[in-house]
Amino acid sequence: MFKKILVLSILASSVLFAKLTVTTTIYPLYSVVKEVGGKNVVLNNLIPFGTEPHDFEPNPKSMALLSKSDLFITSGKVMEPWSTKVVKSMEIADKTFDMSKHVKLVAHKEFEDGKVYDPHYWLSFDNYIKMIKNVESLLIKKDPANKKSYEKNSDAYLKEITALQTKYQTLKTCKNKKVIVNHDAFGYLANDYGITQYSISGMSPDEEPSAKQIAELIKIVKKENIHTVFFEEFASDKIAKTIADEANVKTDELSPVENITEKQNEENVGFVTIMTENLAKLKDAMNCQ
Ligand SMILES: [Zn+2]
Incomplete structure (x- = not known):
């Protein structure tokens, strides 16, 4: 009987305290989730540190990371042309968030027909601020129990970023x-x-x-x-x-x-x-x- 209660309570606590697992692609997305998510999020970067993201191709390790994630944040199809196929084949569209759809994009100068946008949108502070606000809403939606913490972290990071934007x-x-x-x-x-x-x-x-x-x-x-x-x-x-x-x-x-x-x-x-x-x-x- 005692054993049974112990097992049940362990199960209950692991469900109660299960952290949200988030996987991001490029570093700017990782950095926003790291700041806003803080201690409440288990964060993985799909594109390894110290590598050039334009050349990245997903491997079996990336697939394993994605399969155990509650949320996958991609920067969009120009930087990550492989993402559409991976999301489709892994059937993870419902937990995928494409940040390029939530920022202000400009056409890349090599492609003025507007069909290809410039993927480096985080280098506009206005966009970086949009990224922070989007991540805040996303994390609250997925993990409402920690709403206050996400709001607090987001506010603090926004203050830092707007101060830097003023310096620029x-x-x-x-x-x-x-x-x-x-x-x-x-x-x-x-x-x-x-x-x-x-x-x-x-x-x-x-x-x-x-x-x-x-x-x-x-x-x-x-x-x-x-x-x-x-x-x-x-x-x-x-x-x-x-x-x-x-x-x-x-x-x-x-x-x-x-x-x-x-x-x-x-x-x-x-x-x-x-x-x-x-x-x-x-x-x-x-x-x-
Ligand atoms: Zn680049």
Whole structure:
């Protein structure tokens, strides 16, 4: 009899205290769920830390993660073209949330017919705020018992993000609002602050430019008095270095925050830290006050 009660109470407590398991794709989604979900959520990132998300392909491990998740948040079909098929074959449409449908998208400049949107929408603070609010409602809907905690976490994170957004306003006053970056990840940020973005690769970091395109970029660096060529952590910096050497300027890292390393995640170096560093680097590159 005693044994039976014990077993039943263990079962009851595991149901009562079962945490919500959430799986996200790109790091910006992970970061929002980590902040808003806090201790109430078991969070998995599908795209491993320290890797370049444009190249990601799901494997059996990803499928296993998804099958035990209560919620799957994807950034959308442009960054994750594999997601539609995976969601369909695993029959998880009812627990999948496509964030691209809940933010303000702009067409990618390579595809002005508007059929392909620029997938780097988290680099507009207005969109990042929308992501936080969406995650807050989602978590409350899935786990209403912890509503107060999600609201509190979301409010605190929104305060941090809006304070950072205010700091970014200073970019509007920069003297030379032209940047050269590794791949076309900064379109939303460029739109928000009136910056012209030149990129070495296209929409994805693995698109290699031709010799003619490289020569053109060297010309732009010289003509526009650009003194920094930006590279990014999870892609080769070879071409950025070549351009900088030819134009006799420096290189620096600018993160599109598509991903971070496992070590950064453990040390809580996240979106806010990296975007604060990015701001300092952009101010230097664009001769700001
Ligand atoms: Zn990208």
